[in-house]
Amino acid sequence: MATENIIWLLPLPPLLAFVLIILFTNKNNKLSHIVGVSAAGLSWLGAMIVFFRSLGVEHFGEHPFVSSIKWLPLGDEWLEIGVRIDPLSSAVLFFVGITIFMIFLYSVGYHNFGQPEGDHDKKGLPPHGATVEEHGHKHVVPSIEPMYARFFAFIGLFATGMYTLVISDNLLTLFVGWEIMGLCSYLLIGFWFAKESARNAGIKAFMTTRIGDVFMLLGLAYLYTATGSLQYEVIFSEEVLHRLASAPSFWGLSAAGAIGLLLFIGAVGKSAQWPLHVWLPDAMEGPTPVSAMIHAATMVSAGVYMVIRIFPLFSAGWDGHSSLTPTMSIIAFIGAFTALFAATIAVAQNDVKGVLAYSTISQLGYMMAAIGIGAYVAAAFHLVTHAFFKALLFLGSGSVIHGMEHGVLHTGDHSVDPQDMRNMGGLYKKMPVTFWTFLIGGFALSGFPLVTAGFWSKDEIFADAFAHGHTTVFIVLALAAFLTAFYTMRQITMTFLGEARTPEAEHASENKWTMTAPLVVLSVFALGYGWVGIPEEFPVLGGLLPNWFHDFVGHTLANPLPAPEFSWVPLLTSLTVALGGLAVGYLTYRNFKSADALDPMRKLLGPVYHFIENKYYFDQAYDYLFVKPAYWISSVFTEKMDKGVIDGILHGFGKVAYFIGFNVRDKFDTPVINRFIGDGSAEVVQKFGQWVRKAQTGRIQQYMVSALGVLFLIFIALYYLVLA
Amino acid sequence: MIPISWYLILAAALFSIGLFGVLARKNAVAILLGVELMLNAVNINLVTFWRYNAPETVTGQVFAIIVFAVAAAEVAVGLALIISIYRNRNTIVADDLDMMKW
Amino acid sequence: MKILFLIFAAITLGSAFMVVTTKKMVHAAFWLIATLFGVAALYALLNAGFIAMVQIVVYVGAIAILFIFAVMLTRKDLRDNAKPLNKNWTWAAIFAVLSFGGLFSLLRQWPGFSQAGAPEMAAGVDMVTELGTALVSPDAYILPFEVASVLLLAALIGAVYVANEAKNK
Numbered sequence: 001m002a003t004e005n006i007i008w009l010l011p012l013p014p015l016l017a018f019v020l021i022i023l024f025t026n027k028n029n030k031l032s033h034i035v036g037v038s039a040a041g042l043s044w045l046g047a048m049i050v051f052f053r054s055l056g057v058e059h060f061g062e063h064p065f066v067s068s069i070k071w072l073p074l075g076d077e078w079l080e081i082g083v084r085i086d087p088l089s090s091a092v093l094f095f096v097g098i099t100i101f102m103i104f105l106y107s108v109g110y111h112n113f114g115q116p117e118g119d120h121d122k123k124g125l126p127p128h129g130a131t132v133e134e135h136g137h138k139h140v141v142p143s144i145e146p147m148y149a150r151f152f153a154f155i156g157l158f159a160t161g162m163y164t165l166v167i168s169d170n171l172l173t174l175f176v177g178w179e180i181m182g183l184c185s186y187l188l189i190g191f192w193f194a195k196e197s198a199r200n201a202g203i204k205a206f207m208t209t210r211i212g213d214v215f216m217l218l219g220l221a222y223l224y225t226a227t228g229s230l231q232y233e234v235i236f237s238e239e240v241l242h243r244l245a246s247a248p249s250f251w252g253l254s255a256a257g258a259i260g261l262l263l264f265i266g267a268v269g270k271s272a273q274w275p276l277h278v279w280l281p282d283a284m285e286g287p288t289p290v291s292a293m294i295h296a297a298t299m300v301s302a303g304v305y306m307v308i309r310i311f312p313l314f315s316a317g318w319d320g321h322s323s324l325t326p327t328m329s330i331i332a333f334i335g336a337f338t339a340l341f342a343a344t345i346a347v348a349q350n351d352v353k354g355v356l357a358y359s360t361i362s363q364l365g366y367m368m369a370a371i372g373i374g375a376y377v378a379a380a381f382h383l384v385t386h387a388f389f390k391a392l393l394f395l396g397s398g399s400v401i402h403g404m405e406h407g408v409l410h411t412g413d414h415s416v417d418p419q420d421m422r423n424m425g426g427l428y429k430k431m432p433v434t435f436w437t438f439l440i441g442g443f444a445l446s447g448f449p450l451v452t453a454g455f456w457s458k459d460e461i462f463a464d465a466f467a468h469g470h471t472t473v474f475i476v477l478a479l480a481a482f483l484t485a486f487y488t489m490r491q492i493t494m495t496f497l498g499e500a501r502t503p504e505a506e507h508a509s510e511n512k513w514t515m516t517a518p519l520v521v522l523s524v525f526a527l528g529y530g531w532v533g534i535p536e537e538f539p540v541l542g543g544l545l546p547n548w549f550h551d552f553v554g555h556t557l558a559n560p561l562p563a564p565e566f567s568w569v570p571l572l573t574s575l576t577v578a579l580g581g582l583a584v585g586y587l588t589y590r591n592f593k594s595a596d597a598l599d600p601m602r603k604l605l606g607p608v609y610h611f612i613e614n615k616y617y618f619d620q621a622y623d624y625l626f627v628k629p630a631y632w633i634s635s636v637f638t639e640k641m642d643k644g645v646i647d648g649i650l651h652g653f654g655k656v657a658y659f660i661g662f663n664v665r666d667k668f669d670t671p672v673i674n675r676f677i678g679d680g681s682a683e684v685v686q687k688f689g690q691w692v693r694k695a696q697t698g699r700i701q702q703y704m705v706s707a708l709g710v711l712f713l714i715f716i717a718l719y720y721l722v723l724a
Numbered sequence: 725m726i727p728i729s730w731y732l733i734l735a736a737a738l739f740s741i742g743l744f745g746v747l748a749r750k751n752a753v754a755i756l757l758g759v760e761l762m763l764n765a766v767n768i769n770l771v772t773f774w775r776y777n778a779p780e781t782v783t784g785q786v787f788a789i790i791v792f793a794v795a796a797a798e799v800a801v802g803l804a805l806i807i808s809i810y811r812n813r814n815t816i817v818a819d820d821l822d823m824m825k826w
Numbered sequence: 827m828k829i830l831f832l833i834f835a836a837i838t839l840g841s842a843f844m845v846v847t848t849k850k851m852v853h854a855a856f857w858l859i860a861t862l863f864g865v866a867a868l869y870a871l872l873n874a875g876f877i878a879m880v881q882i883v884v885y886v887g888a889i890a891i892l893f894i895f896a897v898m899l900t901r902k903d904l905r906d907n908a909k910p911l912n913k914n915w916t917w918a919a920i921f922a923v924l925s926f927g928g929l930f931s932l933l934r935q936w937p938g939f940s941q942a943g944a945p946e947m948a949a950g951v952d953m954v955t956e957l958g959t960a961l962v963s964p965d966a967y968i969l970p971f972e973v974a975s976v977l978l979l980a981a982l983i984g985a986v987y988v989a990n991e992a993k994n995k
Contacts, residue, residue, distance in 0.1 A: 702914060754845075782956050
């Protein structure tokens with residue numbers, strides 16, 4: 001089958017899965033996960049075929065797989081939409097396919113397929129366990145998720161969105177995929193909708209990313225107005241870029257820079273950079289596969305992917321070295337700041353997923369900083385490796401939580417939070433597969449030298465920053481790397497090493513193959529993927545393998561950037577911070593013996609710890625600055641405008657109608673029609689009758705008088721008219 | 725010598741007085757008195773016309789005699805009725821006898 | 827002759843007026859007797875002696891006495907101090923006057939109204955014999971006579987029945 005056709009079909013299986021599950025297989029859990037997982041598998045297969053075919057094309061950057069159709073007639077022209085796989089999207093397709101497939105598979109086990117239904121499980125709440133009789137005594141086992149089929153439908157739709165985004169050849173369909181994922185993130189974060197915290201987290205995620213999306217849409221509109229197209233081929237062509245770079249825009253930026261900035265703001269929202277980072281930690285309310293999906297494999301990666309994609313736009317006018325365009329400076333600043341900022345918060349988090357959430361924000365900051373300083377290949381490299389080890393870490397944390405929940409159901413003490421690291425400990429004995437894969441992922445995140453993929457991608461960023469003279473960025477990122485290693489080791493030590501600190505941790509157990517197999521698969525990539533990007537000039541190892549990644553992805557750009565020069569400074573810095581951070585983390589936390597013990601950092605940092613623990617009070621600040629005024633405005637409109645004015649008018653109409661009706665009835669109908677005409681005529685007749693009745697007295701003499709009177713009258717009449 | 729008109733006027737006057745008595749008296753017996761006066765007036769008329777227009781016949785006188793008989797009969801029955809009513813209702817005020825109505 | 831007429835007319839009319847206006851019923855009965863006597867006198871003036879006698883015997887002797895009996899039997903108490911006339915005596919008066927006026931005007935239009943004197947009566951005729959013959963002669967007035975007697979019979983029976991019935995209750 002032609003590659004272009006395969007590419008068109010990539011988003012289709014998950015979409016079909018969504019439709020089929022929602023309409024048909026909703027009630028049947030087994031059928032639903034079969035549909036879901038096979039759809040993910042089919043798309044993965046297609047993605048692999050496309051990727052491997054793309055490897056075989058010479059100078060793939062200049063001959064990407066493209067196919068487009070004329071979609072919307074606009075006067076004489078057509079709006080065309082289509083697909084395009086060039087080296088960048090090919091590499092992204094590789095990790096997207098695998099991670100999505102692994103996450104689908106993992107969800108089968110995570111949501112306890114095959115387990116009995118819970119004792120009092122309701123749709124909208126996480127499952128709480130089922131009591132089973134076994135060998136004469138009862139114990140509680142994990143129960144199946146009540147909304148099992150729905151989950152697969154939603155992540156199917158999510159996968160559709162991601163594939164659409166990756167294969168699109170223009171910013172419009174990219175935006176379509178972007179928004180589909182935004183919807184699905186809302187649906188999935190708020191998956192357990194009966195929990196108020198989950199509902200609020202879903203709304204928060206949607207709102208915050210929406211803010212970014214508004215600016216992105218403005219950027220798209222600006223771009224379309226300036227260039228007349230949104231296709232990559234057109235907007236990244238030399239003449240268009242040149243034109244945009246020279247056209248002036250607001251705040252001293254060129255048009256290209258302005259558009260780039262607006263689109264970047266969309267990525268700030270989607271990839272949870274400061275200041276729109278607040279939704280991502282709250283998004284941990286969703287089930288863990290969701291967190292893995294959203295925060296590692298797909299959604300946040302989409303933001304970075306988009307920024308990397310539009311690199312030619314905001315780097316138009318860049319000289320290739322240290323003087324960055326204003327937009328690039330802004331991007332680099334936000335990226336570096338976020339990296340350090342999030343790393344400091346991660347140090348004080350106690351929820352196992354919370355640490356990973358802030359870690360994701362921090363790593364995305366790395367990528368943004370990288371692309372901001374012009375390290376195109378390094379940013380893409382880190383994107384891919386991060387997807388693998390972050391997905392691995394999230395799924396691993398989900399495995400840990402699952403095991404801890406097993407322990408909670410065993411002891412029956414539901415006040416113990418299975419996600420709190422202080423309640424864990426000693427899990428390396430109880431959950432070995434999870435431990436080793438998590439260790440691999442954690443080392444990759446910290447940048448453990450040589451064997452992990454994270455080392456190579458981070459090192460490349462450092463090298464690029466140093467080589468091009470961006471020392472501030474370099475120092476900030478190095479500090480962030482130190483903290484990253486520190487909190488990662490803290491997490492591993494508290495969770496897995498030492499002795500179990502609570503009975504729940506004692507009774508934790510390893511999970512089924514559907515959960516551990518994806519961990520193993522991902523850890524292979526977390527280890528090995530780095531070796532495709534070894535810089536040529538690296539001592540000893542450089543040159544053994546070609547820097548395939550640099551050559552492949554670098555040629556996406558029309559003018560590929562050269563690899564940074566080798567220097568010992570960034571390499572040694574990276575080794576020091578990684579190993580140093582790991583060591584310090586282990587040493588500080590290996591004595592963390594009981595669940596109630598104080599965190600050693602608390603003593604060390606003192607009041608700063610409180611600040612960090614509460615995430616620098618950003619949530620509270622936003623609430624005060626934005627959320628409350630919004631509620632106030634809406635309440636004004638509701639109370640004063642809608643209820644006051646509009647309802648007032650309607651009530652006024654009601655009152656007027658009532659008044660008219662009342663008066664017509666009381667002033668006209670009752671007195672005139674009822675009394676005067678109705679009763680009046682009767683009364684007149686009655687009075688007349690009563691008056692006339694008086695003539696009948698029964699007295700003969702009166703009768704005779706009247707008879708005589710009439711007689712006289714008749715007589716006179718007769719006499720004068722007839723006789724005379 | 726005496727013009728006929730005098731007798732006729734006298735009879736008319738007597739008749740009117742009797743009429744007044746019938747219509748205006750309370751006592752039922754007094755009403756019958758009035759009726760008697762009227763009958764007498766009629767008789768005077770009859771005899772006058774006999775005397776002045778056909779004295780050679782006796783028709784006028786016979787008529788008058790028959791009228792006498794009728795008057796007597798009528799008075800008898802009337803008074804019997806009045807006495808009966810008086811026994812029943814203990815009143816002979818004509819105004820109290822008002823049963824001839826709805 | 828005229829003076830006699832006027833005197834008797836005055837007696838008659840005056841008594842008649844008293845009959846209808848007096849308060850006491852017994853007085854009314856007596857005034858009636860006076861009126862009847864006056865009428866009898868007038869009959870005599872009209873050369874109808876027999877009628878005059880019959881008037882006195884029947885009317886005064888029977889009917890007036892009957893009236894007095896009736897008055898006696900229907901007195902609630904021995905005094906009559908209520909007003910003699912009822913509510914619509916004015917209308918009665920008006921009608922009485924009207925009837926008199928009407929009769930008078932009608933009579934005036936009769937040409938024989940102004941007849942001055944009575945014609946001569948035939949001499950030698952015995953009025954009573956003539957009257958008696960007329961009353962019982964088959965080609966004269968036997969029928970009205972008999973009918974009148976039947977009427978009197980009916981009146982007799984009726985009066986007895988009516989008065990009797992009341993007593994038996």
